Amino acid sequence: MSEVEINLTVNGRSVQSSVEPRTHLADFLREQLLLTGTHLGCEQGVCGACTVMINGRPSRSCITLAASCDAADIRTIESFDDDPLMVKLRDAFSEHHGLQCGFCTPGLLTTAYDVVRRVPDADASKIRKELSGNLCRCTGYQGAVQAVEHVIATNPPTAELQPGPHTQPRIGAASTVNTAPDTPAPTSANVSLPDEIKDGIKLERRIEIAAPADKVWDVLSDIKGIAECVPGGSITRVEGSVVEGLMTVGLGPMRANFQGAANVTFDPATQSGKLLGRGGDRLTRSNVDGEMTFQLHTTSADQSELELNILYKLKGPLAQFGRPAIVSEVADKILADTAASIAAKATGNEHASATQKPAGGLTLLWSALLGMFKGFFRR
Structure with missing residues (x-):
C-alpha cells in the first residue's frame, strides 16, 4: 500500500513522517512517536480514552486518520505538564478521587479542560453531560x-x-494513495440516491411551532428558507427536487462532515412532503441513508404542529453512536432549535432566524438522523 507524507505539529514539535492511509492517529502517536499517554480502549470512537486536541479541539484519535491531520496541530496529554489550567484539574481530580485505575484519565482530563474553558458556568448536571462521552x-x-x-x-x-478555526481534513499530497477496496463514503459528487429504505431505525416526532400553519408552510416549502433554520449545514447545489449539501454533526469531541444529497418533494394541497437521502463522511468512512415524511397540522390560529416520521440506516464507525436513545436526545434539541427558527422566520422575526447557521435542505433529515454528535467534533 502506498504511503502518504504528512507534516504536522505534535506537542509543539514539527513532525514529518510517512504513514499508510489506514493508520489511525492514535496508533501513529503511540507507535511512531511513543506518546503512550494517549490510551486505546474500544478503538471504535466510543470510550473516549484516546481523546487528544486537534487544532485546539478535543477529538477521538482512534478513528481519526493520521493522513487527515496533515498541517494540523496535535496536543496529547504529555504536552499539558505545565499548563496552569491542567495543573489545577489534575490536583482537583486527585483531591476529589476522580480516578482509580487511571486508564480513562488522560481522555477525561482532556475533555474536562475543554469543558472548563468552553462552559465556565456549567453546573453538575451540565458537567456530567459534557463528560458522558468518556467512559469510566x-x-x-x-x-x-x-x-x-x-x-x-x-x-x-x-x-x-x-480552539483553532474549523478546517476540512486534508490528505498529504506528497505521495499517491492506493484506492482501498472498501466503498468510499459518498459525496455530493458521486452520491446515488436510494430508491427506498426497507429497514432501519425509526424516529417519530411531533414538534410545536409558534406560528400559523400557512406561514410555516411557506418556510417549509422553500428549500433555501428551511435551510436557514437548521443549524450545522449548508447547501452546495439545488437542481429540481434534488438538493446537495454538507452537514456537520458532532457528539462530545467527535465531529463528522456528512456530504451528500436528498430528493425533496412537497404536496401543497396536504401541506406534507418527503425527503429521501444519502450522505457520508470521508474521514470516518461512515454512511447514512435516510427517509423522512413530514405533515404540517393546524392546532390554532397562531400555532401549528409538524409531524415527522424518520427511517434511517447508519453504517461505519459512527454507527457506534447510533443507538436510538442517543439519537433521540440530540435530535430533540436540534428539532427544538429548528422549530424556533421556523417560527421566527414565519412571523417575520428575521433577526431571530438569522442566529442559526445556514443549513442545507437535506440537513433537517440529517440533523434528526445524526443529531447524536453535539460537542465532538464541533464547537
Missing part, C-alpha cells in the same frame, strides 16, 4: 464531576490552549 468503569463519575465543579468554582486560570 471505576469511579462512577461522581469524583470527576466534583473535580470539574471545584475548578470552575475557584477562579480557574485562562486556558493556554484555545
Whole structure:
C-alpha cells in the first residue's frame, strides 16, 4: 500500500513522517512517536480514552486518520505538564478521587479542560453531560464531576490552549494513495440516491411551532428558507427536487462532515412532503441513508404542529453512536432549535432566524438522523 507524507505539529514539535492511509492517529502517536499517554480502549470512537486536541479541539484519535491531520496541530496529554489550567484539574481530580485505575484519565482530563474553558458556568448536571462521552468503569463519575465543579468554582486560570478555526481534513499530497477496496463514503459528487429504505431505525416526532400553519408552510416549502433554520449545514447545489449539501454533526469531541444529497418533494394541497437521502463522511468512512415524511397540522390560529416520521440506516464507525436513545436526545434539541427558527422566520422575526447557521435542505433529515454528535467534533 502506498504511503502518504504528512507534516504536522505534535506537542509543539514539527513532525514529518510517512504513514499508510489506514493508520489511525492514535496508533501513529503511540507507535511512531511513543506518546503512550494517549490510551486505546474500544478503538471504535466510543470510550473516549484516546481523546487528544486537534487544532485546539478535543477529538477521538482512534478513528481519526493520521493522513487527515496533515498541517494540523496535535496536543496529547504529555504536552499539558505545565499548563496552569491542567495543573489545577489534575490536583482537583486527585483531591476529589476522580480516578482509580487511571486508564480513562488522560481522555477525561482532556475533555474536562475543554469543558472548563468552553462552559465556565456549567453546573453538575451540565458537567456530567459534557463528560458522558468518556467512559469510566471505576469511579462512577461522581469524583470527576466534583473535580470539574471545584475548578470552575475557584477562579480557574485562562486556558493556554484555545480552539483553532474549523478546517476540512486534508490528505498529504506528497505521495499517491492506493484506492482501498472498501466503498468510499459518498459525496455530493458521486452520491446515488436510494430508491427506498426497507429497514432501519425509526424516529417519530411531533414538534410545536409558534406560528400559523400557512406561514410555516411557506418556510417549509422553500428549500433555501428551511435551510436557514437548521443549524450545522449548508447547501452546495439545488437542481429540481434534488438538493446537495454538507452537514456537520458532532457528539462530545467527535465531529463528522456528512456530504451528500436528498430528493425533496412537497404536496401543497396536504401541506406534507418527503425527503429521501444519502450522505457520508470521508474521514470516518461512515454512511447514512435516510427517509423522512413530514405533515404540517393546524392546532390554532397562531400555532401549528409538524409531524415527522424518520427511517434511517447508519453504517461505519459512527454507527457506534447510533443507538436510538442517543439519537433521540440530540435530535430533540436540534428539532427544538429548528422549530424556533421556523417560527421566527414565519412571523417575520428575521433577526431571530438569522442566529442559526445556514443549513442545507437535506440537513433537517440529517440533523434528526445524526443529531447524536453535539460537542465532538464541533464547537
